[in-house]
Amino acid sequence: MSVQTTQRRGGGYLERPAPSGLADVIEIILDKGIVIDAYVRVSLVGIELLTIDARIVIASVDTYLRFAEATNRLDLYEKGGKDLSEFVGDLQEGGAAKKTSGAVKGVKKAITGGSDEDDDDEGRRPAKKSSTRRRRTEDA
Amino acid sequence: MAAADDSERVEQPAETGLWVYGVVRAAADRVPADLVGIDGAAVRAVEHGEIAAVVAEIALERPPGRRADLVAHGEVLDRLMRTDVVVPVRFGSVLAEPASVVEDLLEPNADYFASLLDELSGRTQYNLRATYHEPVVLAEVVEADPDIAELSARTRDLPEDSAYGDRVRLGELVSRAMDDKRDQDSASLLEAILPWVAAHAVRAAGGLDHLLDVALLVDDDRRGDFEEQLENLAESVHERIRLRLVGPVAPYDFVGDA
Numbered sequence: 001m002s003v004q005t006t007q008r009r010g011g012g013y014l015e016r017p018a019p020s021g022l023a024d025v026i027e028i029i030l031d032k033g034i035v036i037d038a039y040v041r042v043s044l045v046g047i048e049l050l051t052i053d054a055r056i057v058i059a060s061v062d063t064y065l066r067f068a069e070a071t072n073r074l075d076l077y078e079k080g081g082k083d084l085s086e087f088v089g090d091l092q093e094g095g096a097a098k099k100t101s102g103a104v105k106g107v108k109k110a111i112t113g114g115s116d117e118d119d120d121d122e123g124r125r126p127a128k129k130s131s132t133r134r135r136r137t138e139d140a
Numbered sequence: 141m142a143a144a145d146d147s148e149r150v151e152q153p154a155e156t157g158l159w160v161y162g163v164v165r166a167a168a169d170r171v172p173a174d175l176v177g178i179d180g181a182a183v184r185a186v187e188h189g190e191i192a193a194v195v196a197e198i199a200l201e202r203p204p205g206r207r208a209d210l211v212a213h214g215e216v217l218d219r220l221m222r223t224d225v226v227v228p229v230r231f232g233s234v235l236a237e238p239a240s241v242v243e244d245l246l247e248p249n250a251d252y253f254a255s256l257l258d259e260l261s262g263r264t265q266y267n268l269r270a271t272y273h274e275p276v277v278l279a280e281v282v283e284a285d286p287d288i289a290e291l292s293a294r295t296r297d298l299p300e301d302s303a304y305g306d307r308v309r310l311g312e313l314v315s316r317a318m319d320d321k322r323d324q325d326s327a328s329l330l331e332a333i334l335p336w337v338a339a340h341a342v343r344a345a346g347g348l349d350h351l352l353d354v355a356l357l358v359d360d361d362r363r364g365d366f367e368e369q370l371e372n373l374a375e376s377v378h379e380r381i382r383l384r385l386v387g388p389v390a391p392y393d394f395v396g397d398a
Binding site for chain 1: 210211214230370384385
């Protein structure tokens with residue numbers, strides 16, 4: 001039924017979820033399978049909406065800002081012993097470039113509510129973070 | 141209730157169509173007797189020679205009920221897949237009546253369906269998703285590129301609404317670096333996997349941590365080896381990459397268009 005039975009075999013690194021969640025079902029089914037010619041099909045109320053909603057294009061600037069935020073959340077100070085002084089000598093580069101090409105991603109937010117994708121990374125960060133740098137966005 | 145005087149509308153039955161789930165080889169008992177589809181409608185086969193369409197009635201005017209419909213569609217194909225090969229038909233395909241199922245779908249495509257069923261017979265689809273451990277890979281990106289490191293150092297402690305240009309520039313550089321990394325890593329993942337599969341189809345996907353989404357068609361007699369190979373692969377890349385394998389599922393990605 002709707003219980004996620006993740007079985008781990010062998011080394012246990014390969015995740016094997018039972019495809020029971022809605023997000024998985026959407027992934028597996030939507031836009032897949034034989035297409036029957038439109039002229040012989042009968043239209044069904046509400047179905048078209050679902051297939052259209054499934055693809056949303058995110059503006060690339062938004063994507064870039066998310067990348068920037070994710071990068072700046074890293075704990076480089078603790079990790080590689082990198083220090084701000086390494087970088088301050090080289091500050092002349094301007095921030096004028098705002099290209100908006102490329103990086104178009106398809107998502108299925110409209111149906112999943114965006115709930116399935118991003119929720120489990122934060123909790124698994126290495127434990128050695130200092131609490132002052134911690135910028136959690138998730139605990140709501 | 142015989143005496144209704146405005147009975148013209150009442151006598152007209154609710155309009156229904158036939159939802160098509162998939163195409164199978166025609167055989168007695170091919171469709172389990174207890175199989176129900178969307179709205180609990182009984183699922184049955186409409187046969188034409190060697191092949192049959194698996195259908196169920198559906199009201200044309202009905203609330204969309206999308207989630208339950210998707211799940212029901214998937215469950216019918218799951219059941220059909222367990223006993224023999226099935227060609228999935230795209231979600232939302234409805235034909236008017238049994239005659240149309242034969243004349244518009246099965247008859248004109250009979251040879252195509254027959255050869256597709258042969259091709260898919262004894263094979264199973266899996267869906268593999270590879271995602272990055274985002275912090276690990278972003279750290280690689282920052283360490284590899286002084287420009288990125290410098291921009292990050294400059295913007296990370298500023299308020300979110302300042303240095304907008306720098307942030308966009310930083311994100312753009314990171315995004316490009318991730319694209320390059322993704323190209324290399326997905327190529328080497330595929331290189332490790334493809335010897336074990338009969339066919340593959342890369343699927344579109346997105347997300348910051350996205351690496352590779354691919355549908356894999358695997359011969360049934362190699363499934364053990366294939367799963368073991370993926371298990372080993374997952375172990376060898378686990379510090380940077382997570383592998384998630386869903387399946388077996390019906391061969392949704394290997395049927396082309398009718």
